[in-house]
Amino acid sequence: MTTLIRNGTVVNATGRMAADVLVDGETIAAVAAPGVFTEADTIIDAAGKYVIPGGIDAHTHMEMPFGGTFSNDTFATGTTAAAWGGTTTIIDFAVQAKGTSLLSTMDKWHEKADNHCAIDYGFHMIISDVTDSSLKEMESCIDAGVNSFKMFMAYPGVFYSTDGEILRAMQRASETGSMIMMHAENGIAIDQLVAQAIAAGRTEPVHHSLTRPPELEGEATSRAIQLAKVTNAPLYIVHLSARHALEAVAAARNTGQNVFAETCPQYLYLSIEDMRKPDFEGSKYVASPPLRPKDHQTDLWRGLRTNDLSVVSTDHCPFCFKDQKELGRDDFSKIPNGMPGVEHRMDLLHQGVVAGEITLERWVEISSTTPARMFGLHGRKGTIAPGADADIVVYDPTAKQTISAATHHMNVDYSAYEGMDITGKVDTVLSRGAVVIADGAFHGREGHGKFLKRDLSQYLI
Ligand code: URP
Ligand code: ZN
Ligand code: ZN
């Protein structure tokens, strides 16, 4: 089966050009001057549209256990929603429960995901029980294609690791060439502020942000950077939200240290003011790190331009307003942490192009090309080039849409961006050559998505 996508503007991280793309089976066979190819089994007209590599969301949580409940998207619903929004790969997090092994955790996540995903998927591993055996198991994870390990400086008693435990895992990462991903917030100090707030009757959702001040994200980020320096391990700061943390990352990068960071659309577009919404509506925006005062957004956009922020992922972790966020109505610390977003990352970042914050090429780079390189998918994903997987999005830059829970495909009863007008819309999506989205309909299949055994990262950027 061949597909020809013609008359479009092909946009890669490295530039744009008028070109036609020929797909043969699951891969891109050629990128050629317009008109060179005339025949194919299927022809897609991309006149006036961009032809971009499918998005890679390197940070999602489908069916994640948290706070006595589970994030509400399954791998089937979450990857379908991702496809609607032009994302053709997710990297989700397998979560080690205390007292269990990394390999049994990986098996469990394969059981959840295998044969259910509409698009390709990989795993990172969350290490929450640092023992001699889990440190040893990191190598088996790497052999199985899971070579990035998330650790938490937050959530004492749940996912939290001490500095000593982090140091030991970083030593293993350094030895094996794998990556430590860090949730950098000082959870020990935060827990004191949370207890004090609750005791004083400050129980509303906004106190989630007020008890997790940006200084404690900055402090933890700096500490993680120093631990990574001592151990000579590459470090990737996940979901960076605060200027204070960005400054620490930028300073480390200026010395040449292998430190990288991602931010998320919610930190670029939403703020602590959303958490003050009445009638418990603020709970919709409870995630960690929390939404910040609006002025942090300027710094984050600049970080995206200077490459101190290299990636934008969603941290998609949806909990329904009605019966899940509700768990914390009388106590913000019991609100499950996380926000939905996997469907709208490409659209939201495209608003950055429209507003002149980033270029078209940078849009592709931070949402697809860099996550591919960073997480061992280079060559296969993140580029429109011969030999790469035919994960392709035809994007209409002038179409208008309004984000709403009434029309989104994520399995959650609200949108954090309800009513937001968007310029640009996904037109057609191919996943390894198969049409997944076209003509405003889903043509994909649960189980089409394959597990991506990722290589060790070859390119640190
Ligand atoms: O609040 C969040 N971010 N929930 C998901 C878990 C995590 O820390 O990434
Ligand atoms: Zn299923
Ligand atoms: Zn986290």
Ligand code: ZN
């Ligand atoms: Zn997360």
